[in-house]
Amino acid sequence: MSRNDSETPAAARNLPSLLSGLHAERRSCTVAVSGTPGGTLHVRDGLVVALETPGAPGVEAILLKSGRLTEEAWTSVRATDTTHERLARELVSGGLLGAGELEVVSLAALFDAAFALSLNRPTNWEVGEPVPVLYGGTGVPPERLVAETTRRFGLLAAEPGSIARSARDRVHPTSAAALPESTAGLPPRHQALLSAADGRRTPRDLAFALGRGLFAVLLDLRHLLALELVQYTAPAGAAVRPSTAPRTPGSDAPPAPATTALPRRLPRRTGHQPAAADSPERRP
Template sequence: MTSPSGLPVPVGASAALHLLQALARVPAERLSGTLTVTGYPGGVFHLREGSVMAVESPGAPSVATILLATGRITEGQWAAGSGALAPESLARASVGPATLHAMQAMVTLDGAFAVAAGRIDEVELIEGEPAAGWDPAHGVEPGVLLGEAERRLRALALSRVPICPFGDRPLLAGPVAACANRARREVLEKVNGRRSCRDIAFLLGRGLYVTTMEVAGLLAEGMVSLPEPPGEDPPRDGAAPDVHAAALPRRSRGASGINRPEVVRATFRPPFQARMRIPEKGPIEPDEAPE
């Protein structure tokens, strides 16, 4: 199923359809302003003259978060800039215009992935003047942004053990020292059963997508595992019991073979509906602040 603009639309996801329709208007009408997506984790698309200049989401690290987490700028330098990336702070961190542009583009793509990988409830487009400091030449076309988000969701859904970047909290299943890959070993050092891929990305100062795929690889190698899903929730007050569900036999985890690669590939859903365990509600809060 596609929208009038030709963009892919997940069947039955009206809010996601509204997001696609709103983004399709951006280049056609050369819109400026903000496109706010309410959901889990949600986010804000900053628009300027038909391009997406940035996507800010609580589900993905910002440029400032990455610089702080990696030690390229200090808390004092951040405070001296009044909570902004002041030119003098960037100069101390050896971040030139080209590097900053590359980081902003990476964060924009990562923010769009975070929004698409979560739950989309409402979409609000407010036209107006964009925030200062963004060069229109450095924007990302909405079609390119959506295409990359789709590619990333598809890659994650087709991994051997799909994982939710926000809801799943992996556990160590092997010794950290046994991992020869430095990048994955650094991820393993942050795995403790309480942190999601999103939390680990914030702690390490890495992109959400890159971190999530690293964890998916560690899952496939047996270095980490996912906890057993919780038992059935008790029926809500006043809710009628599910007679059909009560009559179904219980099955052990893995008995259906749903996690086998060929089954995951056969049951892949369109963008914004990849098979992930998405929390139903609640704000995203990191279990621990970035170090």
């Protein structure tokens, strides 16, 4: 346990509880979360301002892949601030982004990263000193972050199979997707998603490729699945466990459907603890 970890609220039993304690103390810090996918929460004066995770695109990836910002412009601004400490200010003052636009993108990336982080339970966390990070706005209180994550799980609860498994399976276009009459009425974002689904990409890969949030991609894929234009296929040997971090295979029984209480069902811990064997959908 690090020196900073020993200063966290003693009653912290899971991440929401930890963040609530940090909010009450108006702490500024980082919370490094281990697991699949894991990530880093950035807290300023008790508010969560950013969350970086390999499970979902961050602000930089969204701005670049969506075309809101060119590679040349990003490289130029990035060269003036290698720490990200003043990067948001430079983007706005240079006229590359509006302050409101950057705030919207930052908030959307934060909520999406929280959703991605909640797909599997963490194995550990460690609280450290604050570090510079790109974000716009003032941040959100922990209860709002938890409420939004719960809402998103609820919207996807009717999806066939578990939410976490759908997020890591590969997406294949069906034969119907090649028929012009089947795709003629699709909106542009569905057309782009269908074109990017090449049978090798997972929803996470599609989110990074298109500069969109993972949650939004999963919602659109559910619509395309209902139209029988796409199908999910689990990677070989990874039908049950997350493909991003292989573990010892367990039971062959399919996981139970996800519930809306997932974000609050993280394991009780205040320090290091062995990795859990079950995904959040299979928790009792």
